[in-house]
Amino acid sequence: MGPKRDASAFILPVARLDELFAALRSRGYACVGPTVRDAAIVYGDIEHSADLPRGWTDDHAPGSYRIKRRSDNAYFGYVVGPHAWKKYLFTPERRLWQLQRAGAKWERTDPPVEVQKYAFIGVRACEIAALQIQDRIFTGGQFVEPNYAATRREVFVVSVNCTQSASTCFCVSMDTGPEVRGGSDLTLTEILQPEHCFVVRADSERGDEVLASLDLDCARSEHSHAAAVGVDHARRQSRRLETAGLKDLLRRNSESPQWQDIASRCLSCANCTLACPTCFCSSVEDVSDLSGDHAERWQRWDSCFNPDFSYMHGGEVRRTTAARYRQWMTHKLSTWFDQFGSSGCVGCGRCISWCPVGIDITEEARKMREAEGVQS
Amino acid sequence: MASKAADVIGTQPLLPQPWVVSEVTRETDDVVTLTMDPGSGAAPMVFRPGQFNMLYAFGVGEVPISISGDPAHEAQLIHTLRAVGFVTRALCALQPGDLIGVRGPYGSHWPIEQHAGRDIVLVAGGIGLAPLRPAIYHILSHRDRYGEVALLYGARKPDELLFPDEFDAWRKAGIQVEITVDNADACWEGRVGVVTTLIRHGRFERTAASAFMCGPEVMMRFAAQELENQGVTPDKVFVSMERNMKCAIGLCGHCQLGPEFICTDGAVFALPRVQRLMTIREL
Incomplete structure (x- = not known):
């Protein structure tokens, strides 16, 4: 042998x-x-x-x-x-x-x-x-x-x-x-x-x-x-996202003052959504040539951080950065479960590295949890 | 290395079909009803009341618009829309003979058939009467299946009322039609006030009624509250919601309202499913 x-x-x-x-x-x-x-x-x-x-x-x-x-x-x-x-x-x-x-x-x-x-x-x-x-x-x-x-x-x-x-x-x-x-x-x-x-x-x-x-x-x-x-x-990872009860934590905190705090830092630049391996939103653009007889439709990646993303007659539904960040993070960690049966986050950390101001989704979730603990 | 996969082309859901505008009816200053026939290659459309289509203006763009015609008439497609943006202005400027791109029908529908045997209350605000009209037509065609039927309709001004020529026919069919406007001049002899105030005038059995509502979100929120105050339980109330939409098939992400995709989960929702969401600002 x-x-x-x-x-x-x-x-x-x-x-x-x-x-x-x-x-x-x-x-x-x-x-x-x-x-x-x-x-x-x-x-x-x-x-x-x-x-x-x-x-x-x-x-x-x-x-x-x-x-x-x-x-x-x-x-x-x-x-x-x-x-x-x-x-x-x-x-x-x-x-x-x-x-x-x-x-x-x-x-x-x-x-x-x-x-x-x-x-x-x-x-x-x-x-x-x-x-x-x-x-x-x-x-x-x-x-x-x-x-x-x-x-x-x-x-x-x-x-x-x-x-x-x-x-x-x-x-x-x-x-x-x-x-x-x-x-x-x-x-x-x-x-x-x-x-x-x-x-x-x-x-x-x-x-x-x-x-x-x-x-x-x-x-x-x-x-x-x-x-x-x-x-x-x-x-051996020092960073962690506590997932127990996370879906409901986000659901309960739609009116948390923390969204304003995040918005004071967030540039609404959409980097996190582009770097994220699961973000999937897209838009379409209709174009025509000078003759007006040729038209095309293009589909492009879009981001919930773009102001136009929620545009309806009368203006944008999510006018503030606070509302846009809330949409992104709540979707990723909470409503994704309702829609697709899992979290939308895989823990790759891209959104943390490529955020130009270093907003950390794990840290924001932790703070939200702590704020609740203080209240109750 | 690229190969053509012919088997999946048939599932391409994003391709508009050409329809021909046959009639353009100017309803108000900025609201137009387009009647259209299938163009070459387009098939007649079977739809249910409350569903919507994506309407495409050549080279300009595409918007979701509810169907306002009679579901029993498949050969024709009727949409009523307000010119408010780039695309809707182009659509409202179409003339008979012009082509319009259509894909659909999409979304959920008013559960009008499931609520046969009950009293029906329809609450409409402004252009919100258009998505309810197919339900009215369904009721007219099957009037004996329903108890009391009340249409409670509010517009901003008398000249912004949609389909006034049809009110008499609806009344003759035993539908109570109550109208109110937010602002009126001296010529107006009807009611003034928000549509919520009409609910107490509705002749329907509060505990045996189902309500279908379409209008601005704030209107639907208050109307839902008033209906509940009067004894109509939220599970018997249905609302039609609206958000930006690009794909209409649940893939582009634009129309999300919390966990809901308005395009595929709605646009018609049972109220309990969206009632909490409607109270969250900028959601």
Whole structure:
């Protein structure tokens, strides 16, 4: 008997990482994942492993995000960037249709539903939770978003277990991470000891097939142990959102003076909604050309922080920043349950890092809870 | 790498169908009723009273507008709308023969059939009579199924009353029609005051009546209170709500009122579901 082996976990040496991308490409997948651009780790096209943020990490704090060099060559040694995977499934802007007026007739051109076959590289556990939330929104109701549905069905998820957390992370309290549990095709855990490699597990038939084609060695117990230690390390998070009774807390506090306090800081800039992996609001814009005979409708991401968002005859319903922030936070943590059966927050911390004034949703929820305790 | 998925194109819910405006009726200074027939490729529309369509003015934009016509007449579609914004002004300027984009019908409806056998009280404020008119037509077609029926209607001024030519026919069919205006000149011989004050004049059995209301939120809030004071329980009161809408299919997020999507959960709600929400400012 040789060293103890884990029959379901395999070892992908870093030198063979490109073979994984090649295997996915040969199956028709366009690989997209983390890459360094404009001093941030964002999602873009991944041709080979050199495109990944090797040797980079990120520092997070309320209102602050910086990437910096690591002392090692870890490929996934960062936490989350400003991008979310939603940009591939529910694109930031999309032409819905075109109309050409010809006499008393309209000729409509509907864009074909274009299905891009993506392999998402480096999806975190909290991001899988976000994908599953958006699945319920766009495909789980009475009406289905056809582009989302068609593209999502094809996505091959290569997830990565987190082995570190940022100060803004609170996935543990949201029960969404840091370890991937389902929703993945292949799950990697990057370890640096006993040697720099990936512990790989297949979590679907598609994943099994790709994994088998790579013909990897089984993981030894020290590999599996190192992976488990890494995930345990990521579990140590100082930030948490107390979820017990949170839905009702927000529901009860629609008239809390705290909304005014938040509004005195909030710029109503919409950064939190754009960075949030579950925010899904969109608007449409109707345009025509100079002849007046050609018209188009475009769908674009929108935000409940935009004044126009609630516009009706007579003006905006939510005129104040207090009302807009209340809408966002109450929707995310409370009414989302009524609508989609879960919280709208996955604990990724993006809204905290990318808020220019560092408003922290966990802190605001805590203060609201405390204020109630003082009153009662 | 991109492939066409023909199977899902059929589910595209955001494409307006062309209808042809056949008649334009100027109701008031700024309210117009459009009658339209299906254009090429558009099918007649089966709808229920209280439902709405997204109406599209070519190159300008799209707005949610309740259907104001008779649900029994599928071949024609009738909408009554006020010119208040960019899109509604363009729609109100349409002429017979012009094309209009329509998609729908969307949303919940007045549960008029479920409330057969009861007295019915309809409370309308201003343009809010338009979404109630399909319910009135339904009652007229099935008058024997309902007990007392009262329409309590308030407008700002006498010349802003909608459908005055139909009041006599409605009265002849045994519907009590009570009118009030907020402001009137010396020629006005009717009541002056808010619509809430009409409720006590309504001839309906308070404990056997169902109420359908459409108008400004503040009006519906006070009217609901007055109905309750007089013995109509909130679970028998239904209101039609309004918010900004872009998609009308529960995906764009614009029309949220607390947990409710006005477009798919409403626009018609049983009052208990929205009563608390209606009291929260800027929700």
